[in-house]
Amino acid sequence: MSKPVDRRDFLRTTTIAAATAGLASLRSESQSPNAQATAATPLPTRELGKTGQRVSILGLGGEHTLSKEGTDAEAEAIIARALELGVTYFDTAQLYYPSEKYLGQGLKGRRDTVFLSTKIDPRDPEEAKPLIERSLTLLGTAQVDNLNIHRVRNLEDVDRITKKGGLLDLVHKMKDEGVCRHIGISGHYTAEALIALMRRGDFTFVLLPVNPTDTHMSPFESARREARSRGMGVIAMKVAARGRFFKECGVARMDGLLTYALSQDVDVAIVGAETVAHVEDNVRIAKSFQPMSTEAQHKLEEEMKPHTSIGNFYKPGGAGWLD
Numbered sequence: 001m002s003k004p005v006d007r008r009d010f011l012r013t014t015t016i017a018a019a020t021a022g023l024a025s026l027r028s029e030s031q032s033p034n035a036q037a038t039a040a041t042p043l044p045t046r047e048l049g050k051t052g053q054r055v056s057i058l059g060l061g062g063e064h065t066l067s068k069e070g071t072d073a074e075a076e077a078i079i080a081r082a083l084e085l086g087v088t089y090f091d092t093a094q095l096y097y098p099s100e101k102y103l104g105q106g107l108k109g110r111r112d113t114v115f116l117s118t119k120i121d122p123r124d125p126e127e128a129k130p131l132i133e134r135s136l137t138l139l140g141t142a143q144v145d146n147l148n149i150h151r152v153r154n155l156e157d158v159d160r161i162t163k164k165g166g167l168l169d170l171v172h173k174m175k176d177e178g179v180c181r182h183i184g185i186s187g188h189y190t191a192e193a194l195i196a197l198m199r200r201g202d203f204t205f206v207l208l209p210v211n212p213t214d215t216h217m218s219p220f221e222s223a224r225r226e227a228r229s230r231g232m233g234v235i236a237m238k239v240a241a242r243g244r245f246f247k248e249c250g251v252a253r254m255d256g257l258l259t260y261a262l263s264q265d266v267d268v269a270i271v272g273a274e275t276v277a278h279v280e281d282n283v284r285i286a287k288s289f290q291p292m293s294t295e296a297q298h299k300l301e302e303e304m305k306p307h308t309s310i311g312n313f314y315k316p317g318g319a320g321w322l323d
């Protein structure tokens with residue numbers, strides 16, 4: 001594996017690092033050549049929370065092409081290419097069907113070499129239990145590395161999740177039975193809900209939004225800090241606002257967005273892919289990752305400010321609610 005990027009090290013160097021992937025990389029009109037993704041340079045890794053395990057700083061998201069029916073060949077190619085290029089963190093969910101099925105097929109024979117995280121959505125334990133068992137079947141594994149409680153929305157939701165005999169009790173019981181190694185939480189609606197749930201349970205990971213517009217609207221930074229104060233691993237998503245920065249905001253390239261996300265205090269950034277070329281491009285960026293300077297981060301946040309509503313589309317008041 002490559003020279004590891006240690007979280008403490010890169011945060012220490014953030015203020016002095018060159019702003020190599022700032023605004024210019026967002027403005028560029030042309031897609032960078034993907035050839036570098038095939039080079040022998042390994043993907044950098046970081047320690048995943050306090051698990052003692054290292055994973056690639058870039059993870060593959062289980063939505064987009066992987067969550068569409070009838071995209072078997074494309075999904076297979078995306079997963080195979082990600083594995084080939086050294087991606088070792090894979091995120092999926094019961095709700096993203098057929099993503100778990102594609103990953104089960106694509107990770108065959110490689111299960112032990114990757115960190116596999118899935119999610120459970122229903123709050124009713126009777127409904128959730130068979131769906132968790134189905135996830136294992138589809139994924140072709142007896143145990144996932146992490147099981148996230150999916151889409152934590154608000155304080156009422158936290159009450160539902162944590163009530164006696166509720167979903168949280170079920171996932172702990174299933175963890176004791178060996179169904180998962182860790183329990184995590186994910187959400188993109190409000191930081192307050194994630195923080196409230198962290199304070200009521202014992203979780204290893206949180207998956208939350210990280211992009212340069214987050215700071216302008218109900219930021220999730222407080223949830224990141226709360227997670228770190230509890231020794232939890234932090235996984236970034238919404239790096240490209242589900243691709244909306246490209247389609248609706250005129251952002252031309254992923255470089256600045258992914259480098260920005262990886263320059264925050266996160267262990268992994270998971271990015272969804274429509275094509276193999278997306279995987280290759282994201283691997284290229286992750287391989288050449290250098291922390292963005294604080295100054296360049298602030299400049300990027302200001303430049304992206306007009307896109308705050310789209311970049312936070314999943315929050316109350318954002319441009320389109322993704323439930």
Ligand SMILES: NC(=O)c1ccc[n+]([C@@H]2O[C@H](COP(=O)([O-])OP(=O)(O)OC[C@H]3O[C@@H](n4cnc5c(N)ncnc54)[C@H](OP(=O)(O)O)[C@@H]3O)[C@@H](O)[C@H]2O)c1
Binds near residue numbers: 237238241243272
């Ligand atoms: N827990 C939750 O609540 C939750 C919710 C949503 C997602 N997720 C997870 O997070 C993952 C990421 O989803 P996200 O919503 O955060 O999306 P994202 O990663 O911000 O955006 C992914 C989209 O960006 C575009 N893209 C990716 N790489 C690119 C590149 N190098 N150049 C140009 N375009 C590129 C593609 O879309 P286009 O080609 O369409 O532009 C791709 O589908 C999902 O796959 C899923 O695993 C979790």
